[in-house]
Amino acid sequence: MRLTIPLILLLLSGISQGIEVELSKKVLKLGESLEVKVKGIEKSGNYICWLNDSPYPLYWLNANTLRTFIGFGAKFKAKTCSLKIEEVQGTFLPKYEESNREKRSIYVKRLADALRTETPTQLWTEDFVWPLIGRISGRFGERRFDQNGTYLGIHQGIDIIGKTGTPIFCSNNGQVVLIGRFDLEGKVLVIDHGQGFVSAYFHLSEILVEEGELVRKNQIIARVGATGRVTASHLHFGLYIHGTPIDPLYWLPKDTTKNVK
Numbered sequence: 238m239r240l241t242i243p244l245i246l247l248l249l250s251g252i253s254q255g256i257e258v259e260l261s262k263k264v265l266k267l268g269e270s271l272e273v274k275v276k277g278i279e280k281s282g283n284y285i286c287w288l289n290d291s292p293y294p295l296y297w298l299n300a301n302t303l304r305t306f307i308g309f310g311a312k313f314k315a316k317t318c319s320l321k322i323e324e325v326q327g328t329f330l331p332k333y334e335e336s337n338r339e340k341r342s343i344y345v346k347r348l349a350d351a352l353r354t355e356t357p358t359q360l361w362t363e364d365f366v367w368p369l370i371g372r373i374s375g376r377f378g379e380r381r382f383d384q385n386g387t388y389l390g391i392h393q394g395i396d397i398i399g400k401t402g403t404p405i406f407c408s409n410n411g412q413v414v415l416i417g418r419f420d421l422e423g424k425v426l427v428i429d430h431g432q433g434f435v436s437a438y439f440h441l442s443e444i445l446v447e448e449g450e451l452v453r454k455n456q457i458i459a460r461v462g463a464t465g466r467v468t469a470s471h472l473h474f475g476l477y478i479h480g481t482p483i484d485p486l487y488w489l490p491k492d493t494t495k496n497v498k
């Protein structure tokens with residue numbers, strides 16, 4: 238089932254008149270993202286956008302337009318939303334609630350922090366590419382259970398089937414922020430694309446880049462594997478906006494054959 242959420246622009250406060258707010262959508266589905274553009278503010282200062290109680294950083298797109306993307310993740314409970322724009326002092330970083338798993342392990346927190354990387358320069362371009370061509374065996378938003386029927390949580394990415402050793406392509410331009418190995422995720426590669434966009438590649442057999450390295454779209458960065466908790470070799474590909482997992486299918490081309498060389 239696809240959840241939807243209607244957005245209602247209720248209030249703009251703390252800003253003078255003549256400000257225009259543009260939303261890419263009025264109704265959001267689970268896993269989709271909303272683009273918010275704010276026009277009519279002269280380029281100076283730092284601004285944030287509140288969606289109900291959650292703050293998001295706004296970045297300058299050009300001389301008089303601020304922009305941010307907001308992911309509608311599975312944890313989002315509100316039925317309708319209000320938006321508010323506010324000027325802030327200094328650099329703004331969103332605040333996060335730690336998951337129970339993070340609270341138990343500093344090691345897992347390292348991965349969670351990487352997925353919430355927030356850097357001001359946009360490295361990504363709008364055309365993300367498929368990191369691997371193959372059958373999709375797991376979709377975003379599915380409820381997951383283990384063999385005993387214990388609820389594991391909501392699937393926060395897509396699973397693409399591939400044989401161990403198959404090359405994985407970088408989905409967009411960015412910088413490697415984490416290479417690690419974790420119990421569930423196996424060998425992991427996390428790439429920061431700038432302005433809150435982060436991609437993650439799990440269950441790898443081999444990683445071909447280093448932490449801190451700048452990577453380009455279509456570059457071979459890793460190989461498919463079966464590390465971590467898996468039943469067969471595949472790539473788990475996750476996309477995050479300001480730390481919220483979103484459905485990569487909304488950002489990947491519809492045609493899977495033309496986009497990976």
Ligand SMILES: [Zn+2]
Binds near residue numbers: 392394472474
């Ligand atoms: Zn997965």
